[in-house]
Amino acid sequence: MPSTSKRGNKMPDSPIRKLVGYADQAKKRGVKVYHLNIGQPDLPTPQSAIDAIKNIDRKVLEYTPSEGILSFREKLAAYYHKFNIQVDIDDIIVTSGGSEAVTFAFMSCLDPDDEIIVPEPAYANYEAFAIVAGGIIKSIPSKIEEGFALPPVEEFEKLITPKTKGIMICNPNNPTGYLYTREEMNKIRDLVKKYDLYLFSDEVYREFCYTGAPYISAFHLEGIEQNVVLVDSVSKRYSECGLRVGALITKNEAVKKNVMKFCQARLSPPLIGQIAAEASLEDTEDYLMDSYNEYVNRRKFLIDGLNRIDGVYSPIPMGAFYTVAQLPVDDSDKFCQWLLEEFDYENQTIFMAPASGFYTTPGYGKDEVRIAYVLNKEDLGNALRVLEEALKVYPGSKVKKKEKIKESK
Amino acid sequence: MPSTSKRGNKMPDSPIRKLVGYADQAKKRGVKVYHLNIGQPDLPTPQSAIDAIKNIDRKVLEYTPSEGILSFREKLAAYYHKFNIQVDIDDIIVTSGGSEAVTFAFMSCLDPDDEIIVPEPAYANYEAFAIVAGGIIKSIPSKIEEGFALPPVEEFEKLITPKTKGIMICNPNNPTGYLYTREEMNKIRDLVKKYDLYLFSDEVYREFCYTGAPYISAFHLEGIEQNVVLVDSVSKRYSECGLRVGALITKNEAVKKNVMKFCQARLSPPLIGQIAAEASLEDTEDYLMDSYNEYVNRRKFLIDGLNRIDGVYSPIPMGAFYTVAQLPVDDSDKFCQWLLEEFDYENQTIFMAPASGFYTTPGYGKDEVRIAYVLNKEDLGNALRVLEEALKVYPGSKVKKKEKIKESK
Numbered sequence: 001m002p003s004t005s006k007r008g009n010k011m012p013d014s015p016i017r018k019l020v021g022y023a024d025q026a027k028k029r030g031v032k033v034y035h036l037n038i039g040q041p042d043l044p045t046p047q048s049a050i051d052a053i054k055n056i057d058r059k060v061l062e063y064t065p066s067e068g069i070l071s072f073r074e075k076l077a078a079y080y081h082k083f084n085i086q087v088d089i090d091d092i093i094v095t096s097g098g099s100e101a102v103t104f105a106f107m108s109c110l111d112p113d114d115e116i117i118v119p120e121p122a123y124a125n126y127e128a129f130a131i132v133a134g135g136i137i138k139s140i141p142s143k144i145e146e147g148f149a150l151p152p153v154e155e156f157e158k159l160i161t162p163k164t165k166g167i168m169i170c171n172p173n174n175p176t177g178y179l180y181t182r183e184e185m186n187k188i189r190d191l192v193k194k195y196d197l198y199l200f201s202d203e204v205y206r207e208f209c210y211t212g213a214p215y216i217s218a219f220h221l222e223g224i225e226q227n228v229v230l231v232d233s234v235s236k237r238y239s240e241c242g243l244r245v246g247a248l249i250t251k252n253e254a255v256k257k258n259v260m261k262f263c264q265a266r267l268s269p270p271l272i273g274q275i276a277a278e279a280s281l282e283d284t285e286d287y288l289m290d291s292y293n294e295y296v297n298r299r300k301f302l303i304d305g306l307n308r309i310d311g312v313y314s315p316i317p318m319g320a321f322y323t324v325a326q327l328p329v330d331d332s333d334k335f336c337q338w339l340l341e342e343f344d345y346e347n348q349t350i351f352m353a354p355a356s357g358f359y360t361t362p363g364y365g366k367d368e369v370r371i372a373y374v375l376n377k378e379d380l381g382n383a384l385r386v387l388e389e390a391l392k393v394y395p396g397s398k399v400k401k402k403e404k405i406k407e408s409k
Numbered sequence: 410m411p412s413t414s415k416r417g418n419k420m421p422d423s424p425i426r427k428l429v430g431y432a433d434q435a436k437k438r439g440v441k442v443y444h445l446n447i448g449q450p451d452l453p454t455p456q457s458a459i460d461a462i463k464n465i466d467r468k469v470l471e472y473t474p475s476e477g478i479l480s481f482r483e484k485l486a487a488y489y490h491k492f493n494i495q496v497d498i499d500d501i502i503v504t505s506g507g508s509e510a511v512t513f514a515f516m517s518c519l520d521p522d523d524e525i526i527v528p529e530p531a532y533a534n535y536e537a538f539a540i541v542a543g544g545i546i547k548s549i550p551s552k553i554e555e556g557f558a559l560p561p562v563e564e565f566e567k568l569i570t571p572k573t574k575g576i577m578i579c580n581p582n583n584p585t586g587y588l589y590t591r592e593e594m595n596k597i598r599d600l601v602k603k604y605d606l607y608l609f610s611d612e613v614y615r616e617f618c619y620t621g622a623p624y625i626s627a628f629h630l631e632g633i634e635q636n637v638v639l640v641d642s643v644s645k646r647y648s649e650c651g652l653r654v655g656a657l658i659t660k661n662e663a664v665k666k667n668v669m670k671f672c673q674a675r676l677s678p679p680l681i682g683q684i685a686a687e688a689s690l691e692d693t694e695d696y697l698m699d700s701y702n703e704y705v706n707r708r709k710f711l712i713d714g715l716n717r718i719d720g721v722y723s724p725i726p727m728g729a730f731y732t733v734a735q736l737p738v739d740d741s742d743k744f745c746q747w748l749l750e751e752f753d754y755e756n757q758t759i760f761m762a763p764a765s766g767f768y769t770t771p772g773y774g775k776d777e778v779r780i781a782y783v784l785n786k787e788d789l790g791n792a793l794r795v796l797e798e799a800l801k802v803y804p805g806s807k808v809k810k811k812e813k814i815k816e817s818k
Contacts, residue, residue, distance in 0.1 A: 008517040008667030017673045044468040059453040061651040099675040108417040128674035242470040242680025258417030264426045265537035266508040271651025272681040
């Protein structure tokens with residue numbers, strides 16, 4: 001048999017999806033599994049999107065332009081203008097989800113062994129997409145005790161080499177829920193300018209900022225307009241993950257030209273997805289407000305609940321719909337697998353994403369998990385109870401050990 | 410400004426799509442453009458697919474499994490069994506179009522500078538996908554005067570180096586319409602076995618074989634089951650290009666494992682596309698027969714028409730819905746652009762794909778074009794007339810020159 005590629009072998013297993021097999025097994029045993037592992041909102045897709053699909057009036061489901069349907073791109077431009085992101089229609093290239101936007105950004109900007117700096121924990125697939133492009137992620141740990149704030153600029157500067165091509169951020173952040181302040185964003189801007197780097201900015205969670213603090217887009221930063229490559233997606237804000245519709249936005253003509261070549265090679269983003277996504281951009285202010293209020297409630301409920309469990313700590317996320325929590329366990333990879341493989345509480349268990357997969361620095365995140373609050377409050381309440389009970393009996397639980405020590409005294 | 414990637418800069422412009430801007434300009438001038446450039450059938454999508462979309466009964470349009478929806482993969486397996494392709498459900502991974510299947514195949518099997526051998530002319534985007542993976546395409550020209558039959562095995566063997574990882578074929582062939590014989594497929598099998606290579610086999614046109622000669626799948630070849638990576642798509646056979654649904658099929662566990670990591674990184678293929686594609690697999694025998702008969706008629710009409718034009722020659726394609734024709738022009742790139750930019754006949758013009766983009770050997774295909782017969786006979790008739798008239802007045806036409814010489818005598 002011919003050998004497989006080193007790149008493929010090097011690709012990380014998805015920390016979000018690698019335990020799916022165990023979850024399937026649990027379900028087969030009749031155990032109810034609460035999915036906190038993946039950013040798949042349970043909220044309904046806007047009715048306008050469903051209606052657009054149901055009312056489709058086409059005989060041939062044909063390719064769209066490689067850069068996406070013009071009327072959709074026009075509406076996207078208008079949408080960004082509402083956030084004071086001053087981009088033209090020509091700056092917007094529609095992709096098959098945010099995933100493809102990140103892939104094409106890296107493909108277009110990075111050569112093998114080029115480096116990008118990423119504050120971690122970070123969305124795990126950035127590393128996967130970097131490997132796809134042959135690039136190398138240099139990560140700077142942010143700390144749970146600092147609420148995952150931007151690490152000091154000096155830490156970035158220590159990592160900069162002639163191979164450094166860019167900085168990648170996610171704001172509001174997946175997995176931490178952190179929202180970068182104006183001051184932090186200005187520091188990033190100054191770094192980008194000083195070293196002439198790309199700023200890859202994943203802003204798919206912009207609708208979900210909960211603290212009144214402003215959302216600062218990479219395009220709000222002055223003097224680096226040519227350096228910014230923005231990644232967007234309709235998946236999260238409209239609960240449309242299955243449509244596979246995202247966008248790459250840049251004012252840099254050389255980047256655009258390269259990205260378009262990758263777009264033309266794959267011919268077209270999905271037609272039906274674009275039709276539904278376009279419909280979602282109209283008259284969805286109420287929808288977005290309802291989603292927002294729902295996440296505000298869940299966030300409060302989840303974080304309160306987590307911090308009440310003995311040995312568990314979660315900072316208060318400012319945006320998105322995730323939190324990274326610290327658990328009193330030996331190894332969250334083992335714990336998450338054990339929850340699916342061996343544990344149930346009243347025939348229920350939980351599926352969380354071990355945080356180790358969101359760090360590239362070995363050993364980091366070993367006692368952390370990412371929890372997505374994409375379930376309703378009742379389910380979240382059940383999930384919290386399962387977690388609390390599990391920590392009492394998990395063999396690697398530090399809480400349990402403490403209790404045992406107490407008992408043996 | 411930071412520099413863009415060498416890979417991106419090296420990516421070829423799509424020969425199918427690079428002239429789109431000129432076509433748009435022609436349309437703006439009010440000229441009717443016949444699209445013979447792209448494999449976008451005009452035939453209707455099956456009603457069952459449209460109905461499945463219209464009847465969608467879901468509140469949340471969510472991610473599907475990374476490998477695709479189980480029930481769709483089950484029906485795909487049954488479909489392949491009808492062609493005596495004995496694959497299991499676990500061997501089938503759903504992708505975002507055939508494009509993603511080729512990309513993930515190369516990504517999973519090829520490292521930078523690994524080589525694959527491809528008979529040319531070949532589907533242009535194979536080269537693009539090879540560049541994405543850092544691989545190198547070594548091509549062997551097949552010849553129009555031999556009807557684009559498989560080049561001699563010795564030509565393949567001359568190109569084999571320690572870097573050679575595979576052979577890529579498309580059968581029935583895009584762009585030539587050639588269908589490999591059992592004898593030719595056996596030669597490929599022997600090569601694959603002798604040098605332990607991958608056989609990447611793009612078989613998306615299997616429904617369209619016109620001569621009674623059998624369709625030989627790579628999976629029909631004995632003894633190389635572990636070497637085959639088959640690429641499929643619903644785009645062409647059901648006129649569903651816009652759905653972006655394809656599949657990668659392999660029995661090689663190591664390849665599967667790698668492919669699944671790329672699949673998990675991009676999360677999910679399109680949900681709605683899979684629902685529609687699944688519906689297309691049922692009760693579409695009549696539909697496929699109608700499509701088949703339509704293409705048989707068009708093929709006869711087009712090839713007859715082409716070969717009647719002075720100086721034009723097309724072999725008779727045995728499958729797919731393309732032909733590569735030789736034209737009496739100096740440079741088909743220039744000619745195709747000129748047709749869109751400067752020419753019209755009774756306010757009509759044609760958009761063809763210059764064949765140079767389907768060869769990687771420089772200078773090849775300079776007087777050839779790929780023509781897709783994806784228009785009805787009336788439109789094909791008009792297109793043929795436009796071509797005939799254009800060749801009379803195109804400044805680089807050899808026919809015209811001959812006439813001029815005659816006149817000046």
